[in-house]
Amino acid sequence: MSSLASKFAALSTDNAPGQEVRQSHEDIRSLMIGEVLPGRRVDFSHGDVDAFAPPPDAMERFEEAVRIGGRQAYTEYRGSADIRAELAAKLEAFTGAPVSKDAGIIVTPGTQGALFLAVAATVAAGDKVAIVQPDYFANRKLVRFFGGEIVPIAMDYLGSAEGAGLDLTQLEAAFEAGAKTFVFSNPNNPTGAVYSPREIERIAALAKRHGATIVADQLYSRLQYDGESYTHIRANGLPEGQCLTIMGPSKTESLSGYRLGVAFGAPEIIDRMEKLQAIVSLRAAGYNQAVLRSWFDEPAGWMEQRVAEHQTIRDDLLAIFSAAGFPTRRPQAGSYVFPTLPRLTVAPLDFVRLLRHQADVIVTPGTEFGPHERSIRLNFSQDRIAALDAARRIVEMVERYRA
């Protein structure tokens, strides 16, 4: 295989969330046990922005930007200066550490855009990069795309007594072996685990000692459940140049359709990201950037209600999976849950396809997140009744195909 062909073979999106409609399913009927399970389709591969509406002024912000016209259509590549200034103040308050509006922030097309630029700006061919297992699927693909070498770090998300369960000994060994970058999501995607203050302090201390760069994907850090606390690694003693944080208004705020992300922190990394953004997509869509004005500016009580509604769905889903005996981490934040299924008579990827074709339930296979072939990921930002009914169909399907 040519170098390009193998590079792109490693980027397979066949089982990626949202791509299910492009799969062929001619052979799946031969595997089916029993009849179709009726019920309303639920697509757990992402949140349902119809079930949870965006903040009331998002569309007004957009329309205002279209009226402003050129100045908002053509912003600097790193995003419009006035919007960056507003964001810097909001993110400084949220994370508890300074954000420079000029040097320390860039607006990107979605947090995916920020992650791509961040990895490109920090990982050269041959570089070792520490990556958690399980973690967001694109992390590993990005490292491979830029020729980096993945050093997997285990996370005992089911068994840990405290925190996310990261194997800090493995992380230290990775840094000692020369890993210069650690990319991780907190809350963890797919499990919803949140790193404890002690874990975050330890990660920061290890990175500082070894001069490693931390890329912290905090996309879901606003959706924190009752009794949970959250520690921002950027406020934990790391030199400014060694920490880049990624956030964005997305599923939590139901603003995914506008594709907005923000990276903030290390000025040198952000300079590189802007240079690369100039040839990747120029800038986040100009008018869309204005929607960021409604972020962290929701009406009083709006976020609290959103969190409470998600918490109810989380608890109901956990009750269903617990009754079925699926080991499942209780998500502390975010809207993902990652149950482990029992052994089945069909291959895990075939079961995911059967779920879709027999039960009209779309989930993302665990193998997208690491070597977790018996797990499935669900985004539970959904209509509650439909989601619970779909979860029961998953349990029923597991019973049919149980080994």
Place this chain on the structure above:
Amino acid sequence: MSSLASKFAALSTDNAPGQEVRQSHEDIRSLMIGEVLPGRRVDFSHGDVDAFAPPPDAMERFEEAVRIGGRQAYTEYRGSADIRAELAAKLEAFTGAPVSKDAGIIVTPGTQGALFLAVAATVAAGDKVAIVQPDYFANRKLVRFFGGEIVPIAMDYLGSAEGAGLDLTQLEAAFEAGAKTFVFSNPNNPTGAVYSPREIERIAALAKRHGATIVADQLYSRLQYDGESYTHIRANGLPEGQCLTIMGPSKTESLSGYRLGVAFGAPEIIDRMEKLQAIVSLRAAGYNQAVLRSWFDEPAGWMEQRVAEHQTIRDDLLAIFSAAGFPTRRPQAGSYVFPTLPRLTVAPLDFVRLLRHQADVIVTPGTEFGPHERSIRLNFSQDRIAALDAARRIVEMVERYRA
């Protein structure tokens, strides 16, 4: 310098269009001859979407998409299937060759997004890529970013009796020397030159003979002036797998603020582009995609009027530059003009900065497009009166600084 540092040094955006506000100008006053030239600021680095409004239904299409909600927010990575189907039919009619709605088209965040993905999908480290001089600045940066080697192809855009003036002998030599990709814009950015039917036929024949891939950036191909004809290379006998065409609703339609692009043709390249888009930005912003419904669907007479208005500005600008003795190619399509200035007493990049600070006129230096340091690029999709006045200020500034 580390490999990453040199990779990003090559991506400098200091003089890129739209980035002028980030330049420091403390030293420029010491170079100034004479006083400030008064006049309304004109930013020729891009088109003015306030002077030329978008089609009347663009915003309605967007609002409709927000109302549709989730289905439009989360599309497949290559873009929503129904919008791709509409686009395939429109682009087939416009270019005169089939477009497969399923296998042959991808929606991207701007044409810049399409160009990035296309070069990533076709150029591996060490590959030779034929690039026209002058041509769009990102082409060269993209090839370098992916480790490719640029084989420059000269274009005698001022002297050619017919067509754009591409040196076909150099192109043939490049293919013979192993170049496997030819990336070019038609109409050419920055000169507005359009390739003749004979040039396009010859490029296609050479690419076919050598098995080379053509990436044709046709962003401005709808804005054709009176008496000009346009030849689509994809309809000129190339095997489907060897030709990728890039277009998008942008300056011509004043839709740049929505950041939409489309690549169509070679299915294998589009498959790779989609895989990469999944980790670069996931997809073009979902709601924005719906604005593509208004593209090629403008009210009767809308495009004709837009072309006529641009043609008037073009002719008036050419008259001013001609009277001043600046050799200038007459643009046959698009809204860029690329005059050559006389020798000056200041360095070309300093003159561009002086233009901004002394005359409030923003232009893009010719060096962004190749070794054309005495040229400047202007996008003349502007308010006509303001643009002509600014052009006269450029002439006056040239007189002041003439060597």
